[in-house]
Amino acid sequence: MLNDLSNADRAEVLTQALPYIRLYNGKTVVVKYGGNAMVNETLRLQVMEDIVLLWLIGVKVVLVHGGGPEISDMMNRLGKKPEFIDGLRVTDRETVDIVQMVLAGKVNKTLVNMLQNKGGRAIGLSGMDGRMIEARQKDERLGYVGEITGVNIKPVTDLLEKGYIPVISTIGCDSHGNTFNINGDTAAASIAGALGAERLIMMTDIAGILRDRNDLSTLIPEITVEEAETLHREGVISGGMIPKVDCCIEAIKRGVDKVIIMDGRVPHSILMELLTDEGAGTMVSGGPRV
Secondary structure, X not given: OHHHOOHHHHHHHHHHHHHHHHXXXXXXXEEEEOOHXXXXXXXXXXXXXXXXXXXXXXXXXXXXXXXXXXXXXXHHHOOOOOOEEOOEEOEOHHHHHHHHHHHHHHHHHHHHHHHHHOOOOEEEEEOOHHHOEXXXXXXXXXXXXXXXXXXXXXXXXXXXXXXXXXXXXOEEEOOOOOEEEOOHHHHHHHHHHHHOOOEEEEEEOOOOOEOOOOOHHHEOOEEEHHHHHHHHHHOOOOOOHHHHHXXXXXXXXXXXXXXXXXXXXOOOHHHHHHHOOOOOOEEEEOOOOO
């Protein structure tokens, strides 16, 4: 931490960050935020600090958030048992009202307030605002779980142009007035693609892509889309990592330059990735590595 460094060491840290500040100034970075980094108060404050710092040095930051634990907690408090099929929440009409209340209300506005308390300027949106995320039913068994059919990115670009940090909850809608619960990773990939973002950062509860899931030393720091598809066939990418990597690949196909899967439980992992030589997690890129 900078507080533990001498003034000379602090100056050296800032000097080393300068090339990265130049690189990302004026560029768009989308952060998908959820998991343990979201429910742990100390980590949540550090993530907000990272985002505000990036905003202050001229990075256009868009925060896309989930809130699964908070939704389940509210359902339990209301006497409704959460159910899942293939990792997706079964969302009947009552549950989608709870999802909207928790995501677009409590979680979204809490994050907006935290960013502003750290010195940022933030405005909260849901995917329903400006019909940003249009969706249709994904599977009848899941109820009001949606798959994205279109993204109207103008509400986001309008806020970025006016110097705000957009904070987006992943709720979609259709032309018939239905509301849909949208997977956060999928929404972040679509939003980042529509923005042509320089980076999409996917904050998770694991270090990144591991060759051996039980050995952190086997972290793969960088792979291409082609290599990711090979690792999938070989079974290295498996289980819950499959849909996350699929979202990375989809984002790159939609025009995102690079996607990073990182461990949101590591303090200031966003700054480590963007402003240091060391980086954090696994970077997925489109073309061959050089």
